[in-house]
Amino acid sequence: MGDQDLTKARLLEAAGEEFAEKGYESARIRSICQKAGANLAAVNYHFGDKEQLYIATVLHAHHAGAGAMPEWLTSQTHGPATQLRLYIRHFLTNIFKSRHHKDWQQALILREMIQPTAASEAVVREAIRPRFERLMTILRQICPEAEERRLHALIFSVVGQCLHYKVCRPISELLVGPESYEALDIDFLADHIASFCLAALGQGPTLNEQGQFAADDPAFTR
Numbered sequence: 001m002g003d004q005d006l007t008k009a010r011l012l013e014a015a016g017e018e019f020a021e022k023g024y025e026s027a028r029i030r031s032i033c034q035k036a037g038a039n040l041a042a043v044n045y046h047f048g049d050k051e052q053l054y055i056a057t058v059l060h061a062h063h064a065g066a067g068a069m070p071e072w073l074t075s076q077t078h079g080p081a082t083q084l085r086l087y088i089r090h091f092l093t094n095i096f097k098s099r100h101h102k103d104w105q106q107a108l109i110l111r112e113m114i115q116p117t118a119a120s121e122a123v124v125r126e127a128i129r130p131r132f133e134r135l136m137t138i139l140r141q142i143c144p145e146a147e148e149r150r151l152h153a154l155i156f157s158v159v160g161q162c163l164h165y166k167v168c169r170p171i172s173e174l175l176v177g178p179e180s181y182e183a184l185d186i187d188f189l190a191d192h193i194a195s196f197c198l199a200a201l202g203q204g205p206t207l208n209e210q211g212q213f214a215a216d217d218p219a220f221t222r
Helices: 003-026 029-036 040-046 050-065 080-100 103-114 118-142 148-167 169-176 178-182 186-200
Strands: none
Touching: 003 029, 003 040, 003 050, 003 103, 029 040, 029 050, 040 050, 050 103, 050 118, 080 118, 080 148, 080 186, 103 118, 118 148, 148 169, 148 186, 169 178
């Protein structure tokens, strides 16, 4: 990594801490540059202005928990049921990885969710929409006659189940205890959520009296 890249990386880290603590309006470029050990001109050189620095910082925080969508996730090789399982597992993997976000990254993302700015538009455009449209493609295969409103509700039902384990973690741990919550690992949750969704979509077996899915039911392809 060259000197310019190092300077840019330091600016992103320093900006992240400043924006997360003070918010966009109260954050000061001078303070960010002091923390980064860079001069004021470096912000203009690398980002253009304060707003563009903020957008880049929010994107940086988001990508720390969710990288680019891998090519295999867009493959049409498998049937829609398997595609949905792969999608949910990948989504959960990113969610669990985001638990290791730096404090400022989590705080900045939360701040942006509560008070959206132009940065949210950039995150949706560059990172979230491609994943949204991929899930829409999968669900269209399963429900080809669904109207747009219904399709959107189906998408948010899948996403909501996955996000629960990130957004509601503190309360969930209080409800069941940290050890019980940790037992809900990626393997278990990916299979549970996928099977739950596929059962609702008519693509998988329903729950039995033990709350389990009949994985060996020959009527369904997993």
